[in-house]
Amino acid sequence: MNILILGGGGREHALAWAIAESPKCDRLHAAPGNPGIAELATCVDLDIEDGAAVAAYAAAHDIGFVVIGPEAPLAAGVADTLRAAGLLVFGPGREAARLEASKSFTKQICDACGAPTAAWARFTAEAPALDYLQRTGAPVVVKADGLAAGKGVTVAMDLGTAQDAVRAIFAGAFGDAGAEVVIEEFMEGEEASFFVLCDGTDILPIGTAQDHKRARDGDAGPNTGGMGAYTPAPVMTPEVTRAALERIVQPTLAEMARRGTPYQGVLYVGLMIRDGQPRLVEYNVRFGDPECQVLMMRLGAQALDAMLACAEGNLAGASLNWAPDHAITVVMAAPGYPGSYPRGQRIGGVAAAAKGDPQVRIFHAGTAEADGALVSAGGRVLSVTARGATLREARERAYAAVAAIDWPEAHWRTDIGWRALARDE
Missing domain, CATH: 3.90.600.10 (Phosphoribosylglycinamide synthetase, C-terminal domain)
Incomplete structure (x- = not known):
């Protein structure tokens, strides 16, 4: 099978390495790729948010499976275009990808299905948001509603920082992603990432990890896209994992299916855990970066089998073999x-x-x-x-x-x- 990976970062290099380990992969392509990926795949300069261009490339190179790495092409509906062209695709369609593309959409889903998460409010203008902050005080979490490459979130421990974050977002610091602002209750506890494959009906947990978002040692400095990660996450005990599945993941997926937009792909479940009880911080609709690197390191070639089962709707019979490492x-x-x-x-x-x-x-x-x-x-x-x-x-x-x-x-x-x-x- 010839396989195309969309993306060119560390996440996609890890995916390329794991996929290339599998005997099911004949020729591997990547768009745009990077020098590390180029050691494993044919790299091509392609607009990965243009579904028609990706479909044309896939047809010209006998691609049988497309793995979409980053969130932007998912939010742009590339998976929908490729599926309509008859391609096997790993990644959710545009409507399901709103779980990451819109913070307020995710909150509405949580409200509808009863998934535990932080209290929240949404604003489309600066003045009402600042008035709300004046009433609620700090600490709070201020988020640009849309996609901001992992940088649109401010954990504000004081009122001034929160106000500055609101002003910056509405001033255009994150472009269109900041057209709306979500202000959330600050949740205390230990944060962890839980990854689950979903084929629209069935699910397969695919690992846990903990990321390090702050730039400097001791969790100091500004937030980043992630300065390191490890797996498994000790805080994700069997009891916490079961609670996350039963109270958060399964109700969310049921609500998405009820709305006619079943989820198909990997669901990144960001959790805050306190006293053994998980609450949802956020959803992402793709593997985390750098969490993907540690997950692929342990999964190796079997990652491709799992992603194919997900794309084919065959997760009911799928399983993973984890080494105790x-x-x-x-x-x-x-x-x-x-x-x-x-x-x-x-x-x-x-x-x-x-x-x-x-x-x-x-x-x-x-x-x-x-x-x-x-x-x-x-x-x-x-x-x-x-x-x-x-x-x-x-x-x-x-x-x-x-x-x-x-x-x-x-x-x-x-x-x-x-x-x-x-x-x-």
């Missing part, structure tokens, strides 16, 4: 990220850093080639990922690989996995 990824970022940052910095030693160790993979997130050299081309640039029998072992492997990469300007967190490791002390 752990995986961790450390993001190496450009200086200044998540603010402004330079591009074009030379990076050396990436291949040597893995040392041919099958337990270590370095996924490219924001790289390019210039004059025969690997250079930085984004904010989050490399996801250095490792497996181990224990989280501590995986962590040591990952940080040893980070230290071997020649990129003196890079910055990264040195404490990825700290919360899970602290449980063992």
